[in-house]
Amino acid sequence: MDFEFNEQEKMYRDSLRDFLKKEFVPMVDRRDAAGPLTRAEAIDIMKKFQSLGIGLDPENARAFVGSPILFGIFAEEVGRVWPSLLTLFGMGALPAIYVPLASDKVRSRLLPRLEAAEFIGCFAETEPEAGCDTSTLRTTARPEGDCFVVNGAKTWISNATIADTALVGVTNTQTGTQTFLLLDREVSPWEAHEQHKIGWKASPTGEMFFQDCRVPKENELSALMGNALALGPRLKEVLPLSDGFMKLLTQMEPFTAMMTLPRAGMALAAVGIAQASFEAALGYARERKQFGKPIGRHQLIQESLYEMAVSIETARLLGYKAADAIVRGEPDARRLSAMAKVYAGEMSIKVTYRAMQIHGGAGLATEMPLERYFRDARMMTIPDGTSEMMKLVTGYTLLGKGFAAYR
Numbered sequence: 001m002d003f004e005f006n007e008q009e010k011m012y013r014d015s016l017r018d019f020l021k022k023e024f025v026p027m028v029d030r031r032d033a034a035g036p037l038t039r040a041e042a043i044d045i046m047k048k049f050q051s052l053g054i055g056l057d058p059e060n061a062r063a064f065v066g067s068p069i070l071f072g073i074f075a076e077e078v079g080r081v082w083p084s085l086l087t088l089f090g091m092g093a094l095p096a097i098y099v100p101l102a103s104d105k106v107r108s109r110l111l112p113r114l115e116a117a118e119f120i121g122c123f124a125e126t127e128p129e130a131g132c133d134t135s136t137l138r139t140t141a142r143p144e145g146d147c148f149v150v151n152g153a154k155t156w157i158s159n160a161t162i163a164d165t166a167l168v169g170v171t172n173t174q175t176g177t178q179t180f181l182l183l184d185r186e187v188s189p190w191e192a193h194e195q196h197k198i199g200w201k202a203s204p205t206g207e208m209f210f211q212d213c214r215v216p217k218e219n220e221l222s223a224l225m226g227n228a229l230a231l232g233p234r235l236k237e238v239l240p241l242s243d244g245f246m247k248l249l250t251q252m253e254p255f256t257a258m259m260t261l262p263r264a265g266m267a268l269a270a271v272g273i274a275q276a277s278f279e280a281a282l283g284y285a286r287e288r289k290q291f292g293k294p295i296g297r298h299q300l301i302q303e304s305l306y307e308m309a310v311s312i313e314t315a316r317l318l319g320y321k322a323a324d325a326i327v328r329g330e331p332d333a334r335r336l337s338a339m340a341k342v343y344a345g346e347m348s349i350k351v352t353y354r355a356m357q358i359h360g361g362a363g364l365a366t367e368m369p370l371e372r373y374f375r376d377a378r379m380m381t382i383p384d385g386t387s388e389m390m391k392l393v394t395g396y397t398l399l400g401k402g403f404a405a406y407r
């Protein structure tokens with residue numbers, strides 16, 4: 001059992017940390033408060049990361065989404081500095097993964113954008129009436145000739161307003177079954193409106209509206225999966241996924257397997273937020289004097305620092321354990337990523353609260369990053385599976401078939 005990163009992982013973390021410090025630390029508070037990134041800003045950021053070897057393009061994706069530990073390090077380090085950026089890569093990765101499987105015609109449009117880091121993707125499942133329960137999607141896809149005609153609305157979709165590509169959950173009106181469609185916005189346009197929220201201020205989130213939106217049938221999930229099967233052993237070369245992840249895909253439903261990585265990522269991003277607020281609290285406890293000594297010498301402050309440190313460390317271990325289970329393709333990845341997401345998300349709220357408390361009145365000042373950490377932490381328990389649903393997934397994986405409490 002090894003609790004250390006290997007040399008490659010350490011180098012990756014250190015260069016990413018230096019890059020984030022140089023590029024984003026000086027401007028993050030000002031820019032985050034100004035609201036959602038524009039598409040041009042988002043592309044500029046994607047290109048900066050690409051210059052570091054991080055991106056969704058085929059050349060870099062294998063060492064990024066295809067390497068769960070590196071993905072976890074990315075989530076933790078970006079969480080520590082600017083959590084709003086995570087959705088560009090997390091949710092954007094879901095449609096990006098399917099691009100290499102698209103038909104020649106579709107691929108020839110989307111691949112150059114991916115390669116140039118000009119691809120902003122979104123994953124659109126949630127609807128006004130379908131939140132945790134996505135079994136009855138009201139967005140419909142009506143087959144008509146060589147197209148599906150899509151009608152309906154989505155809500156709370158990360159990147160919806162700036163995305164050029166979307167993976168959209170729909171109900172097929174002919175079969176009554178649910179599926180996903182890969183939408184290229186220029187070919188299959190949608191309308192989107194920004195939704196405002198308390199944290200992740202720079203991450204665009206929006207409603208999407210589809211009105212008689214025509215999507216070629218070749219963009220439907222089963223057609224994409226058919227292309228995947230036709231590739232045979234070459235699939236491994238084409239898809240930027242690790243062997244372990246491919247193993248997970250054979251053990252559980254594709255969507256269930258897919259969600260293990262973003263959930264482990266969310267857990268580690270929450271660790272990053274908590275770590276940033278903890279470091280601020282530690283510094284303040286050393287410097288701020290009350291009753292003739294640094295507040296760090298008061299026992300209740302030390303107890304609070306203990307609570308913060310032990311819960312951050314626990315969440316970090318759980319997050320990387322989940323990532324490691326994905327590396328190895330263990331079915332337990334589902335339970336571990338769900339547990340990590342709940343524990344780390346809830347932990348980040350408690351830790352950022354304590355960090356503010358240690359700062360006294362200064363912790364409540366809007367000029368301090370503490371309030372951003374607190375607002376960003378509050379976001380972590382809803383997207384990619386609410387804490388309640390993650391607890392039910394854990395219950396089901398522990399108890400087994402027949403015990404799903406959410407069906």
Ligand SMILES: Cc1cc2nc3c(=O)[nH]c(=O)nc-3n(C[C@H](O)[C@H](O)[C@H](O)COP(=O)(O)OP(=O)(O)OC[C@H]3O[C@@H](n4cnc5c(N)ncnc54)[C@H](O)[C@@H]3O)c2cc1C
Nearest residue numbers: 091123124125126131132156157158383384386388389406
């Ligand atoms: C910032 C942000 C970004 C998001 N990004 C995306 C995205 O990119 N793509 C996407 O598709 N969605 C996205 N979402 C939507 C997110 O996945 C949903 O908000 C989430 O699934 C919960 O759905 P809901 O908000 O409708 O809550 P509801 O489903 O209405 O739930 C309300 C409350 O009831 C609880 N609850 C529901 N069912 C049960 C049950 N069976 N047992 C116990 N408790 C239950 C929930 O946990 C929650 O506390 C995003 C949301 C936010 C806030």
